[in-house]
Amino acid sequence: MAGKASGARGKRPQRPGAPRLSAEAQSGEPALSLERIVAAAVELLDAEGVDGLTMRKLADRVGAGAMSLYWHVDNKEAVFDLALDSVLEYREPPQAGESQDWRGEVLHMLEDWRASMLRHPWSAALLPRRALGPNILLRLELLGRTLSRAGVADADLNVALWSLWNHVMGATITRASFERSDDDLAAAQQRLTGLSERYPTIERSRLLLDNDWDGTFRDGLDFLLDGLAPKR
């Protein structure tokens, strides 16, 4: 039990007074911190994907030794948790909670949610294996409040929340899995057209090829809200 607590770590304390400049670059980098680690992790994930994130590369990116990360972070899993949640930060628009247009509000929230995840495609792949961080919970909370104001009641609220969440998750994952490299995409298309006689309906609908993902998402959301609306 030398220098670390159980759940969180050393967690650099608020600066006692001096800005803490060590022997290293005293004008460049603002010293190692949890925030910088998480930001670098997001960059690295954006650049190289889930498998591209290693503790050594992450340390390089913040100009530190690999083991220095472990003062600020429990382990690699925690890095994933933090990066994922940081990408899902949500800024509630100022007029929220007053408008009568609950449907418009829900739409905006979910579009923003989806856009945030598509901006970082690895987030879709990561989410199924991670716990729900505070930013995800906040988004669910605000969505729940809006639906509640719209008159959706107890059991229906539960179903509505999960259904909308499912729509966003499913759509994001689907979309992200189609954003592979061009090589993979070309190979996949060739593989599909080869089997087109076995899957004629899929072929005819061009479901997998030149899909309008944004439109499909919005239209599906409309159907869902249409089904939800009578219940309120």
Place this chain on the structure above:
Amino acid sequence: MAGKASGARGKRPQRPGAPRLSAEAQSGEPALSLERIVAAAVELLDAEGVDGLTMRKLADRVGAGAMSLYWHVDNKEAVFDLALDSVLEYREPPQAGESQDWRGEVLHMLEDWRASMLRHPWSAALLPRRALGPNILLRLELLGRTLSRAGVADADLNVALWSLWNHVMGATITRASFERSDDDLAAAQQRLTGLSERYPTIERSRLLLDNDWDGTFRDGLDFLLDGLAPKR
């Protein structure tokens, strides 16, 4: 270019005539084969999860050396692909395609889909990162045919297919992410109740605690189909 093709591998040929018994256990194991490898991979994933699958452990389980697997399989990623698709095999019920009850058919298909994935929780975590295998495509195809017979037209068919798919994927992933070990679950609950004043709506709805997942899935599906029905 010694002994392997590019896409698929050596792929043991159809037995020339003799049952191929080598020096090893001549009565026990039916010799190494792609089928046995995939079956063992599913077992291992069921038992130890995604991170628990290593090529050495997999080889142990089929009683072979680690490198022997690579004759039958390109690499570890291919093992994941094969295991995932094998778990999603679908047996079409015999009377399919004749009933008038398209809604019942859709419900049955999607319940089965979800059940198959929940039986192997790792499949939900794996799916976002893997390509769509033939069994997934078959399920989509059959779903598309049913909707088509129900009168869902071009653009609507596309939206309907993806929306239903999204519902299954989202619900499965959500559900699977709540099936952690009891330790994790207890910790999560404590963490949540601690923050309950920040997320009152979520708290009140008991969204995350004792949810009736099966019911929520079915009810959400009903809402979705309610929204879809007028369009046919």
Place this chain on the structure above:
DNA sequence: AAATCGCATCGTACAGCGTACGAGTCAATC
């Protein structure tokens, strides 16, 4: 009978991984 060939198996080796451990530096405190 002998040589050849293709399929299939596996031992060894290597680079890279997450991270345990303990030594080191430096500012603040006593």
Place this chain on the structure above:
DNA sequence: GATTGACTCGTACGCTGTACGATGCGATTT
């Protein structure tokens, strides 16, 4: 001046995926 606690990091260990080449074996050809 001595001590403490926050923080950094070099080294090392066990484990990973898999490249490479050696080996064995049944069938085919000579």
